[in-house]
Amino acid sequence: MTEASWAVGVDLGGTKVEVGGVDARGRLLKRMRRPTEVKSGPAAIEAEIVDAVGEMEESMGSPPVGAGVGVAGQIEADTGAVRFAPNLDWHDVPFQADLSRALGLPVVVTNDVRAAAWGEWLHGAGRGCDDLVCVFVGTGIGGGIVSGGQMLSGCSNTAGELGHITVVLDGPLCHCGNRGCLEALASGWAIAQQAQEAVAAKPDGGAMLLKLADGQQKAITAEIVAQAAKDGDVLAQRLLDEALQALIAGAVSLVNAFNPCRLILGGGVIEGLPAWVDQVDRGVRQRALAAARAPLQVVSAALHGDAGVVGAAALSLRRATEGGRPVAQS
Amino acid sequence: MTEASWAVGVDLGGTKVEVGGVDARGRLLKRMRRPTEVKSGPAAIEAEIVDAVGEMEESMGSPPVGAGVGVAGQIEADTGAVRFAPNLDWHDVPFQADLSRALGLPVVVTNDVRAAAWGEWLHGAGRGCDDLVCVFVGTGIGGGIVSGGQMLSGCSNTAGELGHITVVLDGPLCHCGNRGCLEALASGWAIAQQAQEAVAAKPDGGAMLLKLADGQQKAITAEIVAQAAKDGDVLAQRLLDEALQALIAGAVSLVNAFNPCRLILGGGVIEGLPAWVDQVDRGVRQRALAAARAPLQVVSAALHGDAGVVGAAALSLRRATEGGRPVAQS
Numbered sequence: 001m002t003e004a005s006w007a008v009g010v011d012l013g014g015t016k017v018e019v020g021g022v023d024a025r026g027r028l029l030k031r032m033r034r035p036t037e038v039k040s041g042p043a044a045i046e047a048e049i050v051d052a053v054g055e056m057e058e059s060m061g062s063p064p065v066g067a068g069v070g071v072a073g074q075i076e077a078d079t080g081a082v083r084f085a086p087n088l089d090w091h092d093v094p095f096q097a098d099l100s101r102a103l104g105l106p107v108v109v110t111n112d113v114r115a116a117a118w119g120e121w122l123h124g125a126g127r128g129c130d131d132l133v134c135v136f137v138g139t140g141i142g143g144g145i146v147s148g149g150q151m152l153s154g155c156s157n158t159a160g161e162l163g164h165i166t167v168v169l170d171g172p173l174c175h176c177g178n179r180g181c182l183e184a185l186a187s188g189w190a191i192a193q194q195a196q197e198a199v200a201a202k203p204d205g206g207a208m209l210l211k212l213a214d215g216q217q218k219a220i221t222a223e224i225v226a227q228a229a230k231d232g233d234v235l236a237q238r239l240l241d242e243a244l245q246a247l248i249a250g251a252v253s254l255v256n257a258f259n260p261c262r263l264i265l266g267g268g269v270i271e272g273l274p275a276w277v278d279q280v281d282r283g284v285r286q287r288a289l290a291a292a293r294a295p296l297q298v299v300s301a302a303l304h305g306d307a308g309v310v311g312a313a314a315l316s317l318r319r320a321t322e323g324g325r326p327v328a329q330s
Numbered sequence: 331m332t333e334a335s336w337a338v339g340v341d342l343g344g345t346k347v348e349v350g351g352v353d354a355r356g357r358l359l360k361r362m363r364r365p366t367e368v369k370s371g372p373a374a375i376e377a378e379i380v381d382a383v384g385e386m387e388e389s390m391g392s393p394p395v396g397a398g399v400g401v402a403g404q405i406e407a408d409t410g411a412v413r414f415a416p417n418l419d420w421h422d423v424p425f426q427a428d429l430s431r432a433l434g435l436p437v438v439v440t441n442d443v444r445a446a447a448w449g450e451w452l453h454g455a456g457r458g459c460d461d462l463v464c465v466f467v468g469t470g471i472g473g474g475i476v477s478g479g480q481m482l483s484g485c486s487n488t489a490g491e492l493g494h495i496t497v498v499l500d501g502p503l504c505h506c507g508n509r510g511c512l513e514a515l516a517s518g519w520a521i522a523q524q525a526q527e528a529v530a531a532k533p534d535g536g537a538m539l540l541k542l543a544d545g546q547q548k549a550i551t552a553e554i555v556a557q558a559a560k561d562g563d564v565l566a567q568r569l570l571d572e573a574l575q576a577l578i579a580g581a582v583s584l585v586n587a588f589n590p591c592r593l594i595l596g597g598g599v600i601e602g603l604p605a606w607v608d609q610v611d612r613g614v615r616q617r618a619l620a621a622a623r624a625p626l627q628v629v630s631a632a633l634h635g636d637a638g639v640v641g642a643a644a645l646s647l648r649r650a651t652e653g654g655r656p657v658a659q660s
Contacts, residue, residue: 148480153478155589155591156621159588160589164583164618165586167497169579249510253494259488259490287509
């Protein structure tokens with residue numbers, strides 16, 4: 001490993017593949033984005049990545065030390081096989097082995113949210129911190145936990161499903177089938193759904209929301225709710241406050257259970273509502289245990305949309321530094 | 331370290347000091363229990379422990395390799411100083427250093443619930459398991475988390491405050507000042523308080539509870555509620571079911587967030603209501619994420635009242651094996 005060492009980071013979702021070239025300091029030197037052809041299956045996506053890495057290698061002037069891939073799905077810890085990726089419609093795809101063979105490079109496959117947490121930890125808002133919790137509030141809610149300098153992976157590599165902690169016993173139904181999950185109250189989809197239901201129940205109070213959605217109740221999104229709240233709409237402000245209170249309750253749970261030094265908040269909803277970071281900070285300081293909140297900093301994620309690519313590449317570089325030995329915490 | 335090596339384990343609470351001699355297999359060979367003279371202060375308790383260790387050493391025929399102490403309070407990770415122990419009325423007592431000097435032995439001081447989690451992990455229901463969560467439901471609720479083979483300690487050594495995860499947003503007031511904590515719904519004190527309030531509100535429905543408490547509403551305890559429920563009392567059954575539902579919600583949160591292989595349930599309330607273990611198991615299987623619940627076992631704690639003493643001693647033995655180097659995860 002030298003200063004010039006770099007790795008490929010891939011963020012593989014249901015609608016796009018992002019490929020980046022990242023150096024040992026976590027700088028994103030190159031990036032490419034291509035739409036994901038879900039229908040074409042793993043081989044076509046693999047070919048896309050191989051192609052992108054070839055181009056990147058040419059422009060970088062040196063080969064990468066390896067590649068890290070974050071996939072929106074469940075990943076087998078030891079093999080990097082994709083057990084299940086609903087947005088890609090993949091079941092038991094040995095993607096780490098296949099891509100490694102195709103690239104002729106060491107490859108590490110991890111979950112996409114975990115990759116973003118690696119990014120924030122190693123090169124973002126968590127730098128230098130051995131105990132942190134990342135919560136990404138986007139369409140859904142997920143996260144990553146670093147404790148004692150280890151990224152937690154859990155028994156079957158699914159640790160960090162922080163959207164599915166219960167904050168309201170018997171609360172609203174979540175996409176996971178349970179009720180009252182943090183995600184069912186504070187995620188982008190939940191805010192949109194609650195707004196749509198409120199507008200359906202009382203169209204008068206929802207006039208501004210409806211107007212911003214061109215009169216289409218089903219087109220009301222969390223972004224529209226945020227916009228309406230900014231413009232002074234009372235219903236939108238109430239909906240966001242309810243979501244914020246749920247997020248604070250979830251944050252308190254995480255702070256009390258894990259005692260992190262830093263709670264990092266990121267994702268699309270937080271980027272659209274940056275004031276939430278201070279409000280969560282204030283809420284946690286009012287409600288968490290004194291001993292747990294004393295050392296705590298609540299901060300915004302630093303890498304924004306790059307966290308997944310940077311984190312996947314950083315994980316690959318980390319493995320290369322460790323001599324390629326398997327690392328349990330991926 | 332030989333087969334004959336043993337260590338002292340101490341469980342130091344507000345009402346009693348338990349001192350045990352524990353071998354490398356986690357067997358409790360000797361034990362002594364003395365009432366804690368809180369008023370006499372740390373020096374008197376230290377003298378009691380020194381005295382007990384002397385007696386124990388004599389009857390064991392060999393000196394211990396060290397002593398581990400679990401204290402009901404906040405412990406400084408690096409020094410083993412007791413930052414605050416409300417039941418003992420201790421503030422900033424350098425107990426690890428003082429007791430080590432007095433015994434002429436290496437001493438490690440940790441939190442009492444953390445000590446019990448060490449006991450269950452190394453010698454109880456968690457043996458051989460690298461990813462587990464212990465939840466002790468007694469008068470209060472606390473726990474310990476082992477992830478990737480490490481006992482989590484957190485940023486300021488308070489990780490594992492599992493009684494203070496929120497399960498009901500804006501729910502009943504907790505002793506910690508927050509609302510809707512798991513402890514405020516499912517602990518021994520919460521069950522007793524809810525029963526007392528229910529009886530005050532409707533004395534008719536609470537006839538059996540009142541009778542079992544000799545007519546004294548304030549004397550209704552969780553044990554009495556468990557007894558009344560067993561005898562068919564409808565109010566008691568409803569109160570316990572509400573507490574159980576909260577415990578299930580908390581368990582689901584922990585399973586989704588940490589993805590343990592084993593969830594270990596212990597403490598006085600669980601010992602009085604052993605059927606809860608299967609009911610939590612069933613509830614978690616219905617409500618947790620499929621990928622997180624698949625590898626999970628929900629089991630009863632195995633060491634009962636000995637977990638603290640065995641765990642504290644096991645931690646001491648573990649440090650001795652590691653050559654006395656400081657271990658962050660205490």
